[in-house]
Amino acid sequence: MTLIRKHESSLPSIWNDLFERSLFSHPLNGHSEFTVPPVNISENDTSFLVELAAPGLKKEDFNINLDRDQMTISVEQSTKTEEETENKDEHVKYSKREFSYRSFRRSFTLPDTANLEGISAMYEDGVLKVNIAKKDEAKLNTQRKISVQ
Template structure:
């Protein structure tokens, strides 16, 4: 014989909080991913395309910019190491920062005149456009 039992379908606040904290503590990755994409602003005017990347704290030597098959790849790597020694202990700290962004360039970019500059934490890349040659209409005589 079966009996009916009253069941409360609304979970208690206490159970909800305990379950959420348990899941947060034990389902977190062992190594936290802190890499965020580098913000990029892209603009265009009559003569060029302009890319600006926000990359504060780096030096211009940290950047590597490559162009291969109309794909512009911008990457940077920075490594820092610190060591503090005293009588009782030695403390070593290491940090590593890197990023890479790629952009497919339009066909009207003059690959030979691309310029880059890094000032105040902003990497600016200018991609000049190829000047279009205007084809004048021409009348062809039939012989």
């Protein structure tokens, strides 16, 4: 992997714009309008675990909905406009503003072995953990040795 050293300059550069903005950036604010938090999905003998990295939120911000085998995790937040920020403190104007949280929605298709009645969620240290229990028949040890005759 090649590392690229970024040279900070007091003058704005077209190169900075090309490297810092994503394809989904809004041209006026330079922030990504399409933000999807990363997830880890794991399983053990008794359950599945979906971990979603979403620091800076509160547990009340999350909505987790289940529609048949589709689980959707979402956060609906609006960022404060520049006018709202200026009204709060007349003496503060931002030259760059990167502290903002966006709305997002992630959907997951649960496997047939998931117990849809056994889903729990916990938000701690910036990570939402959704534990999905497996059905009892999925917990049975299905490994066995077949003898050759």
